[in-house]
Amino acid sequence: MGESWWGRSIEAGQQKVTTEYHAKYFAHELSRIGGSGVDRLGRALFDACVDLNPHQIEAALFALRSPLSKGVLLADEVGLGKTIEAGLVLCQYWAERRRHLLVICPASLRKQWALELTEKFNLPTFVLDAKTYRDVQKTGTPNPFRDNAIIICSMHYAGRKAEEIKEIPWNLVVVDEAHKLRNAYRQSNRIGRRIRWATEDCKKLLLTATPLQNSLLELYGLSTLIDDRLFGDLPSFRSQYINYGGDTDGLRERLQSFCWRTLRSQVLEYIRFTERKLITRPFKPTEQEHKLYEAVSSFLKRDGNYALPTGQRHLLILLVRKVLASSPRAVAGTLEIMRDRLLKLREEFSKNATPADRVLLDAEIDDDLLDEILEDEEDLGVELPESEADKASSEEQKIDIEKLNAEIEELEDYI
Incomplete structure (x- = not known):
């Protein structure tokens, strides 16, 4: 034959x-x-277990529309399922065997992303942090970001590991809560600049419910995450769209090429939302709350305590006090993470861990601590100069076990 x-x-x-x-x-x-439109997604979702709404399918098709674009911004209002929309896109990429996929999100959302993609779309995921990174390297893998699963990591960790991320030809990078990186074009925003540099050659899918809050420059900043040539340089954007009234119609037309937004008012036909009414109530701290504020503030200002990483101490003191001013319940989670940090330090100390091990431990829990405090921050631009953080992370800190135990007991009293 x-x-x-x-x-x-x-x-x-x-x-x-x-x-x-x-x-x-x-x-x-x-x-x-193969195919296009809904048929294309239908084949990719053969193993998925998710109820879809029409606007989610439209958003996913918009993201998949042009293979030549460098990315899109999905900006649906809160509660309309942007995670589902991103999951649809990731599912399609996986079905097409384009499987270098990365999800960058706040640390508090890593497990939620892994759960959603695994349970609803039957996609394999791997949450990468300092601990899992170290475990994978022990198996002989030089770059743990190379994995046969969708990699999920926090924004802080992505900024820290920008060089490793840069090595991989990602088919798609999803950035959740992308508004936190809206100032990535500024020199002062080290995390944003490093993430933008690491993913500059990759297609990106940005997710945010608040693409614009105070200034049109926020839209410019988000556009630079996708492609820094979408609007030209900053002076050109200012002169064309901001100064002297600006060309708002022209800006709206330009945004339509890479930005998709659905409002709640547009989906009332098939989604019923609970009506929420805002009530303003005056608030005055009780005597106990005032005492807690003073006690925790005094604890944070104490020199040489172990509860805060040395390299991030000044930043974290500022932000913990901000959370503390909100309510005792708001600060409880942060204090628990600080206590858990001390418990891990004590455990490592009991194992006669080397100073290098303690530096790795700092890196392992810094993401959780920072993201817990920064969870409500709208911008990740406030941070220590790189030289100070690097210097601090390399210091060898001697542990006084009695002082460590005293700090643990003090934090437990506050909690």
């Missing part, structure tokens, strides 16, 4: 198909994931 045309050597990506069986198999795969 003569060799058919598909039996000859066929180049498919980086794999060489040399048999008739392989050719038929790959032809079937291409037909299964």
Whole structure:
């Protein structure tokens, strides 16, 4: 029997198909994931377990519309399922075997992302932090970001590991709560600049319910995360869209090419929301709350305590006091993380851990501590100069076990 045309050597990506069986198999795969529009998503969602709304499908199709674009911004209002929309896009990429996928989000949302993608879309995920990074490296893997699953990491960790992220040709990078990086174009925003640099050659999917709050420059900042040439340089954007009234119609037209936004008022036909009424109530701290504020403030100002990482001490003192001014309940979670930090330090000390181990431990829990405090911050631009943070992380700190135990007891009293 003569060799058919598909039996000859066929180049498919980086794999060489040399048999008739392989050719038929790959032809079937291409037909299964091909097509466009809703049919394209339908084939990719064969194993998914999720109830979809029309606006979510439209948003996902918008994100998948142009293979040549460098990314899009999905800016649906709160509660309309932006995570589901991103999951649809990730599911399509996975079905097309484009599986270098990265999700960057606040640390408090990492587990939620992993759960949503696994349970609703049957996608494999791997949450990468300092501990899992170290565990993977022990297996001989030089760059733990190379994995056969969707990588999920926090914004702070992505900024810290920008060089490792840069090494990988990501098919898609999803950035949740992207408004926190809206000042990434500024020199002072080190985390934003490092994430932008690490992902500059990758297609990006930005998610935020608040793309614009105070200034049109926020839209410019978000656009630079996708492509720093979308609006040209900053002076050009100012002169065209801000100064002397600005060309708002022109800006709206430009945004339509990469920004998609659905309002709650547009989906009332098939989604019923609980009506919420805002009531303003005056608040005055009780005597106990005032005492707690003074006691915790005094604890934070104490020199040489172990509860705060040395390299982030001044920033964290400022932000913990801000949370403390909100309410005792708001600060309880932060104090628990600080206490857990001390418990881990004590555990490492009991194992006769080396100073290098303690530095790694700092890195392991800094993400959780920082993101707990920064969770309500709208911008990640306020941070220590790089030189000070790097210097602090390399210091070898001696542990006084009695002082450590005293701090643990004090924090437990506050909690």
